[in-house]
Amino acid sequence: xxxxxxxxxxxxxxxxxxxxxxxxxxxxxxxxxxxxxxxxxxxxxxxxxxxxxxxxxxxxxxxxxxxxxxxxxxxxxxxxxxxxxxxxxxxxxxxxxxxxxxxxxxxxxxxxxxxxxxxxxxxxxxxxxxxxxxxxxxxxxxxxxxxxxxxxxxxxxxxxxxxxxxxxxxxxxxxxxxxxxxxxxxxxxxxxxxxxxxxxxxxxxxxxxxxxxxxxxxxxxxxxxxxxxxxxxxxxxxxxxxxxxxxxxxxxxxxxxxxxxxxxxxxxxxxxxxxxxxxxxxxxxxxxxxxxxxxxxxxxxxxxxxxxxxxxxxxxxxxxxxxxxxxxxxxxxxxxxxxxxxxxxxxxxxxxxxxxxxxxxxxxxxxxxxxxxxxxxxxxxxxxxxxxxxxxxxxxxxxxxxxxxxxxxxxxxxxxxxxxxxxxxxxx
Numbered sequence: 001x002x003x004x005x006x007x008x009x010x011x012x013x014x015x016x017x018x019x020x021x022x023x024x025x026x027x028x029x030x031x032x033x034x035x036x037x038x039x040x041x042x043x044x045x046x047x048x049x050x051x052x053x054x055x056x057x058x059x060x061x062x063x064x065x066x067x068x069x070x071x072x073x074x075x076x077x078x079x080x081x082x083x084x085x086x087x088x089x090x091x092x093x094x095x096x097x098x099x100x101x102x103x104x105x106x107x108x109x110x111x112x113x114x115x116x117x118x119x120x121x122x123x124x125x126x127x128x129x130x131x132x133x134x135x136x137x138x139x140x141x142x143x144x145x146x147x148x149x150x151x152x153x154x155x156x157x158x159x160x161x162x163x164x165x166x167x168x169x170x171x172x173x174x175x176x177x178x179x180x181x182x183x184x185x186x187x188x189x190x191x192x193x194x195x196x197x198x199x200x201x202x203x204x205x206x207x208x209x210x211x212x213x214x215x216x217x218x219x220x221x222x223x224x225x226x227x228x229x230x231x232x233x234x235x236x237x238x239x240x241x242x243x244x245x246x247x248x249x250x251x252x253x254x255x256x257x258x259x260x261x262x263x264x265x266x267x268x269x270x271x272x273x274x275x276x277x278x279x280x281x282x283x284x285x286x287x288x289x290x291x292x293x294x295x296x297x298x299x300x301x302x303x304x305x306x307x308x309x310x311x312x313x314x315x316x317x318x319x320x321x322x323x324x325x326x327x328x329x330x331x332x333x334x335x336x337x338x339x340x341x342x343x344x345x346x347x348x349x350x351x352x353x354x355x356x357x358x359x360x361x362x363x364x365x366x367x368x369x370x371x372x373x374x375x376x377x378x379x380x381x382x383x384x385x386x387x388x389x390x391x392x393x394x395x396x397x398x399x400x401x402x403x404x405x406x407x408x409x410x411x412x413x414x415x416x417x418x419x420x421x422x423x424x425x426x427x428x
Contacts, residue, residue: 055198057206059110059258061190062245062398063237064208067107075116075162078109080131082153082175082187083124089235090243092380095214096222097186097238098125104186104238105210106173113168113196119161121153127178128152131161133191134172134262134302135282138163146177153177168195169284170258170304172210184225186212186238188262190304199285203308204253205409209236211261211269211299211396213326219376228264234326234395241327241397242384246411247319249311251404256308257319261299267326270296271307271400273317280306296322311402316387316415321396329395387414 059066069076085099100106111117123129130153132144142163143149153159171191175182190208213234215227223233236244249255256279259269277291282304299305320327383390403412 055202056112056194057203057256059108059190059192059206059208061108061208061237062247063239063243064103064105065107066110067101069117072118075118076111077118077120079120079122080106080173081122081124082129082131085186087186087238088243089233089238089240090380093240093378094221095216095238098182099186099238100189104188105212106187106189108189108208109173109191110194111165111192112194113165116164117162120158121161122158123153123155125155125182128154129175129182129187130159130177131173132176133161133163134174135169135304136163136171136191136193137166144176146175148176165193167284168193169280169282170208170260170306171282172260172262172304174262181225183262184214185223188212188260190258190260192258195285201254203256205247205249206256206258207247208258209260210238211236211259211263211267211321212238213263213265218379221378231264233329234321236396236398240329240380241320241394242391244398246398247400248406248409248411249400249402250406251311251314251402253311254308255311255400256306258304258306259297259299260304261301263301265323266298266300267396268296268298268322269305269319269396270322271309271317271319273313273315273400274309274311276307276309278305279308280304311400314402314404314415315417317400317402318393319398319400320393327393327395327397 067078067080069078071077080100081102082100083098083102085097085102085104087095087097087099087104089095097104109119119131121129121131128146130144130146130150133142141149142161144161146152150159169192171193172188173191174188188210190210192208211234213231214223215231216223216233233240239245247255247257257271258280260282261267275293275295276297278294278297279286279291282302285306294307297305297307383392383394385391401412401415403415406412
């Protein structure tokens with residue numbers, strides 16, 4: 001979760017709380033349970049709206065949903081509503097965003113190569129908008145750049161986009177109108193096209209994650225889209241750790257993770273415990289002979305990456321951005337570095353004026369993890385209670401939970417290492 005750590009160093013008083021672990025996690029579990037997708041085993045998946053079954057594994061969008069559609073005269077018809085959205089990044093942190101259909105990122109559009117689609121877009125924003133189908137091959141007049149390919153969609157108007165899908169892979173959608181504000185405020189979504197011919201082996205679990213970053217001043221609720229580099233919140237599907245769903249899989253299953261990035265920075269996403277293959281980009285699938293092994297995949301701005309692996313190692317494995325500030329949300333960046341500075345005399349003098357004052361940051365940030373302190377409105381802790389103590393990772397962080405003999409995909413709790421397989425203290 002998030003804590004303004006450098007601001008605490010400046011004021012000498014912690015600005016945010018490390019809430020009691022059990023209370024915080026109970027709130028998070030309840031919120032995640034309400035948002036939890038219906039998870040599927042793979043098999044021949046027959047969409048209830050069509051009589052034609054397709055061999056693909058339905059995508060699980062962490063803390064999100066898949067956009068429903070109806071079948072009309074051979075066309076799959078979807079409806080997107082561009083509108084202001086209140087998004088709970090985590091219990092205690094509600095943000096004023098813009099998005100689609102009441103959420104950011106917008107619902108995942110999931111279709112099949114060869115489908116004819118019609119997407120109705122209704123504008124409930126206070127300004128004009130459009131939708132660009134990022135990476136999708138389509139007629140020029142459907143490309144969605146306001147002023148170049150189409151008139152603006154004015155507030156209250158509905159536009160129809162219609163095209164036949166000529167490719168498969170992980171794509172995205174977003175406005176091409178006032179992009180700085182509209183994308184910056186959360187208007188984006190994934191557009192996933194499954195291949196017309198089943199490609200084996202199918203993944204048993206197919207997850208989707210959209211990366212984004214925000215600047216939200218402490219105590220406020222509206223992101224500042226004018227910020228270019230100094231972001232302080234970093235999200236998977238507009239959620240921060242530990243309020244991001246965990247990726248629960250059965251031991252031995254094949255897993256695909258699709259990652260999209262429409263933020264201002266690249267994000268090196270690292271998976272613990274596994275080597276995976278990079279199997280696709282927004283340009284399409286990578287042929288098996290050209291795939292390469294990694295443990296970290298860099299997702300550039302405006303791109304998607306697909307990774308795949310077989311979950312053959314049980315445990316709780318971290319999945320996170322490896323830019324260290326991106327797993328420590330809610331920070332300020334204008335505070336002096338106090339590491340190694342002896343503040344004892346200063347602390348005693350300030351305490352005469354401010355009872356209870358504590359100088360922070362002299363030996364690092366760990367001291368803050370153990371403190372129970374109140375903070376400004378609409379901020380949350382940057383740590384959460386793990387099995388062995390506080391885990392000091394917020395922002396772009398979640399957990400791949402690989403388990404043997406599970407019967408569903410509900411969170412199985414913390415992994416219990418077999419005897420002799422866990423690190424332990426020694427006396428020297």
